[in-house]
Amino acid sequence: MVKRQLIMEKSLELFAENGFESTSVQQITERCGISKGAFYLYFKSKEELIHSLIDQFMTGILKELEQVVSDDQPKDELLYNFIYTSLGELQQQSNYAKFFLTEQVLTFNKDLFQRMQNYMNMFNSIIFSIVKRQFDQANPNMYLDIVFTINGLIKSYSELLLIGNYKVDLNLLCRSIVEKVTLIAEQATIQFVTPDYLSHINQTPTYSKEQLSELITTIQQEIQDDELVGESLQLLKEHLHEPKLSSVLIEGLLKNIKENEQCKWCAYLYKKYLHKEK
Amino acid sequence: MVKRQLIMEKSLELFAENGFESTSVQQITERCGISKGAFYLYFKSKEELIHSLIDQFMTGILKELEQVVSDDQPKDELLYNFIYTSLGELQQQSNYAKFFLTEQVLTFNKDLFQRMQNYMNMFNSIIFSIVKRQFDQANPNMYLDIVFTINGLIKSYSELLLIGNYKVDLNLLCRSIVEKVTLIAEQATIQFVTPDYLSHINQTPTYSKEQLSELITTIQQEIQDDELVGESLQLLKEHLHEPKLSSVLIEGLLKNIKENEQCKWCAYLYKKYLHKEK
DNA sequence: TTGACAACTGACCAATTAGTCATTAGTATA
């Protein structure tokens, strides 16, 4: 399975250099030193490759972020830690960053767009939870505007991380952003973003029972070596059509499959689905 | 020449829907109701089309902006007017916006990247000049950070303009951004962006004499109907190899060719070239 | 040495692409 990782790394390099559409499978296999057939041994299609890349990066960064902003952290360092972690990751994984920040496919391919949109929603809800805790004395109506401010400043300054191989003082950068956000959180009065805007953005993907079942079947075909994951998927699929397991058991099964890289997105969708059903 | 505009409009629609790489010339001609051959009657290549699109939009918006931020405007409304004009244009021309904000070609094709980079530099220098005038009591070391803040806020909030057909209170939006920027301009103390960063970003394109001469020749072949522009180009080309005209005359010639859509970029490069020579 | 099995190869395929060019349609002038 080490070759799968090799393909992912090399293809990411190429995508960062030339973009997704402009990089051919040929180029990828050449850089990896493998044949074209071998590529399709590890990925069903070029699409699946990009899916995996997104999932790997996003789940990785989200996992780190969740630790950094957990409840036991001192509340007035939440934002700093969040920005430091996000930008640090962006800097280290600049290939990913270049790829994500400029990739059209992410917005034009509907499936990928939804996936990205969702990860972005997770980001935003993390930021929102930070704002709620760290700037609790601010006017709650302004929370969303503060989130937009944070997003904007991160976007704007992150450009500096990606040009050249400039050594950036990450600490100073984060402090400078936090200072700005704090000023705005404490003193800004004009509210612009209202919750209805959010409902326009956060179109959470709602997979139907059938779509979800189909997705699981696909994954099952891809994964044959891991019995634990395979059986968990089977049970989850059955539960879709005939709910007979308690929510605790389902929770456990979801944790089982989440261990597998390829199942993370599915687990997320499953959770969303259950939440909607209730 | 009305068909040229038709192609530009329809292709822009398609690019906004599917992206540049994923839109074929076939699709464009189909939507226009013309043949493939006709397309190449008006554009030398698909590349030239995208060039024209960029130039048309950017020169249009820059022209509007220059009026709005001219010296005779009241200085404490400069930023408001700038943002209002920028976002208003973005909202009206949302096809352009969707296209530009998500297009990989703009970053991967070196030629286009340079072109875009340059327009961005013009934007930034407009913002910079606003900051200098409107926030003149702020610490000059912070000017660049303020520019970054403005950029970030515009980026972040402009997302709201592009989703759905939501009617946005543009006035409120602009006031909310201006309020935030003002707070930061007056009170922020941590400087992050230093002028050396800028030198990394602002790699102005420096066409050599030969490149420029070649570019002019290409344009001359494309334009045959307009004598004024054609002759001006010829004189400018001759002046390249054998400078014998005064700078005032050159200035006039540049104004002549600027009237033609296809020459604007060339005029800009010519000016840059002369500036470097001095 | 044999056979079984998985990992791997690369020639091949159908589809699609940007771009060309011999030909035609339409129109205005003589």
Next chain:
DNA sequence: TATACTAATGACTAATTGGTCAGTTGTCAA
């Protein structure tokens, strides 16, 4: 009506694409 001209056509090419699959290689255990 004949001539001259431009505007427009669409079948064509050469190149490239994602993806397949019959066949080869290498590595085990028997």
